[in-house]
Structures are given as structure tokens and as C-alpha cells.
Amino acid sequence: MKYLIKNGRVIDPADKIDEFSDVFIAEGKIERIGKNLNVKPDEVIDAKDRIVAPGLVDMHVHLREPGREDKETMRSGTRAALKGGFTSVACMPNTEPPIDNPKIVKLVRDIIKKDALCNVFIISAITKGREGKVLADFDQVKKTSLAAVSDDGACVEDANLMLKALKECKKSHLLLIDHCEDTKISSGGVINKGFVSTKMGLRGIPKEAEYKMVKRDIELAKKASTNIHIAHVSCKESIDLIRKAKSDGIKVSAETAPHYFSLTEDCCVTYDTNTKMNPPLRTTGDVNAIKEALSDGTIDAIATDHAPHTDSEKGVEFDFAPFGVIGLETALSLAAVELVERGALSWPDAILKMSTNPARILGLDKGGLKTGGQADIVIIDPNKEYVYEEESIESKCKNSPFIGWRLKAKVTHVFVAGELVMNDEVIIYAAEMIGRL
Numbered sequence: 001m002k003y004l005i006k007n008g009r010v011i012d013p014a015d016k017i018d019e020f021s022d023v024f025i026a027e028g029k030i031e032r033i034g035k036n037l038n039v040k041p042d043e044v045i046d047a048k049d050r051i052v053a054p055g056l057v058d059m060h061v062h063l064r065e066p067g068r069e070d071k072e073t074m075r076s077g078t079r080a081a082l083k084g085g086f087t088s089v090a091c092m093p094n095t096e097p098p099i100d101n102p103k104i105v106k107l108v109r110d111i112i113k114k115d116a117l118c119n120v121f122i123i124s125a126i127t128k129g130r131e132g133k134v135l136a137d138f139d140q141v142k143k144t145s146l147a148a149v150s151d152d153g154a155c156v157e158d159a160n161l162m163l164k165a166l167k168e169c170k171k172s173h174l175l176l177i178d179h180c181e182d183t184k185i186s187s188g189g190v191i192n193k194g195f196v197s198t199k200m201g202l203r204g205i206p207k208e209a210e211y212k213m214v215k216r217d218i219e220l221a222k223k224a225s226t227n228i229h230i231a232h233v234s235c236k237e238s239i240d241l242i243r244k245a246k247s248d249g250i251k252v253s254a255e256t257a258p259h260y261f262s263l264t265e266d267c268c269v270t271y272d273t274n275t276k277m278n279p280p281l282r283t284t285g286d287v288n289a290i291k292e293a294l295s296d297g298t299i300d301a302i303a304t305d306h307a308p309h310t311d312s313e314k315g316v317e318f319d320f321a322p323f324g325v326i327g328l329e330t331a332l333s334l335a336a337v338e339l340v341e342r343g344a345l346s347w348p349d350a351i352l353k354m355s356t357n358p359a360r361i362l363g364l365d366k367g368g369l370k371t372g373g374q375a376d377i378v379i380i381d382p383n384k385e386y387v388y389e390e391e392s393i394e395s396k397c398k399n400s401p402f403i404g405w406r407l408k409a410k411v412t413h414v415f416v417a418g419e420l421v422m423n424d425e426v427i428i429y430a431a432e433m434i435g436r437l
């Protein structure tokens with residue numbers, strides 16, 4: 001099929017483009033971009049008053065398959081991705097069994113081939129079983145051409161092992177994505193440590209549990225002279241360390257998640273377990289620091305840390321509920337409402353953080369609209385207001401603190417590899433598309 005997207009505001013941060021143009025898609029590729037294109041499409045999509053951008057890239061999701069298909073599957077997780085405008089996601093290895101060897105990688109690849117509705121990239125574990133004891137075989141990992149390694153959900157607490165991992169990553173040209181948490185400090189905590197935790201009578205997680213590890217691992221990355229990527233930055237102290245490291249020329253990149261710039265610990269006072277995540281929601285000062293860091297480039301990327309948990313898992317006392325929230329379907333709207341509307345980011349900058357930069361950090365040929373490139377494209381109506389309702393959620397789980405929120409900016413169309421997979425907010429796909437995407 002050949003598509004012509006007309007009259008849209010075309011934003012491509014990779015090429016610093018922000019102009020009204022047409023985009024012509026043919027044979028799965030971006031054939032041409034320009035004004036008043038004289039072409040013969042099979043279908044025309046009018047993108048007047050809409051943004052046409054590279055498909056969003058989420059470098060941090062938990063898709064739960066294999067092992068916890070009751071929480072999410074490749075199919076439901078990638079449907080949620082499309083709904084949120086993501087055409088590429090990178091899935092974390094804390095599945096059951098964990099993704100820590102080529103056999104499991106192959107299994108996940110087969111599931112992706114059979115069921116994924118967008119591009120899915122596999123992140124493999126740093127250590128065997130994500131136990132923080134023995135390094136996984138990075139040579140093997142590299143052979144299966146993965147973008148990155150992470151023990152996400154767990155921290156590599158042994159500093160010597162972490163240094164060894166970073167050195168191996170350098171050799172194998174892999175990116176290490178770092179879940180920074182000193183569990184000796186966070187141990188038993190369920191919420192940010194401070195006035196709110198005291199008032200609620202809950203055990204607090206000091207910010208130190210995060211920034212101490214950020215500090216240690218930036219130093220180790222410097223020692224190994226390799227890249228490191230800090231996952232889900234939640235507090236000002238971590239940001240200060242990353243900013244300083246960047247100015248010192250250390251190759252550190254960082255992401256934050258939408259809940260860290262949209263919510264504070266004050267939301268937890270209802271004991272709603274959908275406000276329980278790791279790292280925990282922090283203070284207004286931290287939220288402001290995150291917005292500033294997004295704006296000045298200290299934080300490179302917005303990633304959702306999409307973490308589905310079932311109603312029965314979350315429907316328990318705050319202390320016992322698992323950490324994490326879903327995020328694929330609300331990320332763009334939260335960026336629009338909390339960052340773009342409030343002047344922290346322009347639309348091109350928001351697309352940069354949600355598409356171009358995560359693709360660059362992972363070394364993926366995504367996140368841009370270059371002619372001849374694979375047509376992964378999203379069309380956004382930036383002014384569409386809506387209420388986020390539970391019934392609309394594509395993910396298998398509904399553990400979001402944003403249900404009932406009035407949001408703005410909606411994804412209307414999504415192309416993956418030139419195939420129109422979402423049309424006018426409705427996900428459509430033909431069975432034969434799967435496997436070709």
C-alpha cells in the first residue's frame with residue numbers, strides 16, 4: 001500500500017525538521033517528504049492540525065512473556081505500545097525464566113515473530129538469573145545482536161562484578177542499563193522516606209539508595225571508559241551527579257519515567273497501591289529538578305518502565321503490593337500535559353526524548369524520518385482532550401494511577417514498517433503483517 005500523509009506538522013528531531021509537509025510512504029519505506037507532493041497514493045490521510053513524527057521508542061518495558069502471561073503478553077503489550085504511539089520497545093529480561101542466555105533469547109524472538117505488533121528489541125541480563133553473582137556470557141549475547149544488557153528490577157551490588165560487566169560491555173559494544181538501588185539502604189521500604197512515609201506509618205526508601213549507586217556506577221563507567229545508562233532517575237541528587245558526569249565528559253545517559261515528572265509522594269496518602277513504584281515517587285523539588293533536567297538535556301530520554309501487575313496482586317495492603325505501574329498508553333499525553341503545556345519542553349524536544357534519543361542510546365536505526373528508511377510513523381492530535389478510562393486500556397493490567405485523569409494529545413495513526421496498524425485511534429492489522437513487522 002502507498003500512503004500520503006498530507007498537511008501535517010512534520011517533526012523529525014534527528015534532522016532538526018519542524019515544518020508543514022507531506023509524507024509519502026511506499027513499499028514500507030518513507031519514499032518522499034516535501035510540500036504538495038505530486039504522487040499516486042492508494043490512500044490519503046489528512047493530518048491537518050496534527051503532528052507527524054517518527055514512531056516513539058520506549059527503551060524500558062516489562063512485557064512479562066514468557067512466564068507471566070496473566071499480567072501481559074507480547075500481543076497485549078505491543079497493542080498497548082501502539083495505542084501510546086510506540087513503534088519500537090525494548091523489553092527487560094526479568095521474565096520467568098529470565099532472559100540470560102541464547103536459548104531464552106531465541107524463545108522470546110519466536111514469540112515476537114509470532115505475536116508482536118511493533119518492533120520489539122530484547123534486553124538480556126547482566127548476570128545469570130539476574131542474581132548479581134556470575135556474569136552472563138556477553139559474547140553469546142552479542143551474537144544474538146541485542147542492543148543492551150540490564151538486571152533491571154535488581155541492582156548489581158558487587159562493585160567488582162559491575163566493573164567487570166562494564167569492561168565486558170565495552171568489548172562487546174553493548175550498553176549497560178543500570179537499575180540503581182542499594183538494597184541495604186532501601187531494604188523493606190515501600191515509599192519515599194520523608195514526612196509522608198512517617199505520617200502514613202510506612203517504611204521509607206531514602207533517596208540515598210538510588211544516588212549512592214548512581215555515583216558508584218558513574219565512577220565505574222569512567223574507570224572502564226565505557227557508556228552507562230541510568231534507568232528511571234527519580235531524584236535531584238541523581239540528576240546533579242549525572243549533570244556533573246556529563247560535563248566531565250563521562251559517557252553517561254539517563255532516562256526518567258512519566259510518573260516521576262507527573263506525581264509526588266503526596267499521591268500515596270490514599271494508600272492506592274498504583275502509586276507504589278520503585279524507585280518511589282519523590283517530592284515537588286525532585287519533580288521540578290526532573291523537568292529542568294529534561295529541559296537542559298541532563299536526562300536524555302523518557303521511558304515508561306511499563307510494569308503490569310494484576311488486580312489481585314495490587315489489591316492488597318500497601319506494604320505487600322508489588323512495585324510498578326503500566327505506562328505505555330499514557331506516556332505521550334503526560335509529556336504533553338506536564339512538559340509541553342507547562343513550557344518545560346517543546347514538541348520537537350518531547351519527540352526527541354521519546355523517539356530519537358532512546359533510539360540513539362540503544363544504537364537502533366529508528367527515531368527519525370529519513371527518506372528511504374523504514375516507515376515507522378506516528379500521527380498525533382496534540383489538542384485532543386480526553387479522560388483516561390479503565391475500559392480504554394489495551395494492556396492486560398489496569399494498574400495506573402492516572403485513571404480518571406483529564407489528558408491531552410492523542411495518537412490517531414500509527415505506521416509500522418509502512419503498514420497502517422492504527423487508523424483513527426483504532427488498532428487494525430492483518431494477520432499476514434505479523435512477522436513482517
Ligand SMILES: [Zn+2]
Nearest residue numbers: 152153179231
Ligand atoms: Zn528498575
Ligand SMILES: [Zn+2]
Nearest residue numbers: 092152153305
Ligand atoms: Zn523496570
